[in-house]
Amino acid sequence: MILRQDLGFFLLLAAGVLIFTLAASPASWYIYPVLLALAGIVLYVTRTGKDRVFYILCAAQPLVIALSAVLAGAGLFAVWMLAGIVLAELGMLASGNDWLRYAAFCGVTLVIALGIQASNHVLLPLMILIGLIALFAAVRILRDYRFRKQYTGATP
């Protein structure tokens, strides 16, 4: 029997949450299995639904926040597993290139997490993040403009 990729990632997430709960023994330990169960229920209920990705992301955010609040690494692990579930759901983990893209996403989020950890307040990292995103978007829009100019018949 071949395990479905999204189920595999969910089982990994469940194992990680279990290990975290046992190892860290936080005061409100019961909250993590509950939030994991919530994500699992949504994953199961929406298995044939449209826009499933959105519901999974919404349902898993409380777990990510709860884990990050105690340990940023645990929250990051939850984000990676969540990304795995979503990409598997979209069939975007089929080839070697897909796995490379997934690894690139994990790398970028690791850098973001390290940046956030290095800061004491929200505003500065948020400003930096928004600035970077705006720069990235501006470059893409400029490239898109030149690309369209080339193919829509305008003089380059």
Add this chain to the structure above:
Amino acid sequence: MRIKRCTQGISLLVILLFACAIILDDLAILLAGSTLLAGLFGLWYSFDRRFRQAVASVTVARSLERAVVRTGTTLRVKTAITLQVPDHMEVSVSEIIPAGVVVQDGKTIASSGTTAAPVTWKLAYRITPVVHGTMHFSGITLVAQDTFFESDIALAAEQFRGPVLSVQPRGLFEPSRRGLSAGNLEIEKMAVLSALGVRSLREYYAGDDLRRIDWKMTAKHNKLFVREYAGIMNLPPLIIVDLPWRGAPYPGDEFARMVAAVAGQVEHSTTMNHFSTVLLISGPNILHVIIEEKDLQRSLSELREWMHPVERTSHFYRMTDRSDLRRRIRALEIPSDRIPDSSVEKFLGSLKKQYLSSLQVQQTPAFNSQVARTFSTLNVDEVYLFSLLIGDSSHLHQLIRQAKTMKLRVHVRAPKGLDLVSFPVSPGLSGADTVEAFA
């Protein structure tokens, strides 16, 4: 680029998380929001890259049935589009139809599945230019989408354009005659004389008609030879189908019945006379002629292609010609002692004056000449005219008149529900030899 519903939801979630992070000054919420945002931008980057790959791989090859046509002529366009469909992306392409052109039928849009593969779409459709001028086929529109984003681009660069269609104008009226000299009319086509043919020659057998002996052959070969003449066969009828206008409602069931009746007539003609000739018109527009087609399947295939409501470039509305006007003027010439009232006499005089002034400027419709030219090239002695008799029937009147001028018998086939005995629906049909309902 447009973001789809799922992406809109995720964007809203990111904004909410960032708002909560700022209000609560919570780094955990910021981490959740930031990673979501990073994921979204990653998906955007990936979509954009695949979209560019798809666009860069597009090749278009387009061909026209003819490069120069007249307004109202229907011609076939074939376009082959090749592209590489990227992973996890659905791509669809559609032709950019030039302005002033109506698509009659066929396929102008094609879509792919989500599997990455090189695909070649072959679009074939028929167009009718409704205005004259130069028509440029300016490319294709490509639309690509995945779960999160959708983007389109009008590919109108040099490699996606062409060819150019030149549409010549077609007047509604025939130009005045030129080239008349000493009782002769110059015509711009070759004329062929034909005579009674001899099918074959064979040796004489006892009992053969002596009048059939070919004396020249007999003298040459020193043996009796007799001529075998070609047999006589009834000429097949010309089947004329008057297709309804696409811009007006028409009874679908009657149309289906007419299609079946036409197919039956074509089959009968092909079986009995070895070939069939079909003229397709729609109002005063000649669309297509199937001339002496011997293959029944080919005839039916062409009929299937054409038998649907079409766009009309010219319309008639109570179109009269000079002979109609003269007839009306003659009808008004009533002796004054038979006119009861002076006001009636005044009215008739005024009406006559109107007719006479119309007669001065009345021109021959181009449709009449086209019909006459078509009839003159065909060997027929009777015409079967199929029509739904919707709207104006002036063109039928003109058509029947042309047929009668050429001494052709005209049989009109019309829908069953109409009162076909007294011709109240269309006075234009009064010249027909028979008017019957579809079989």
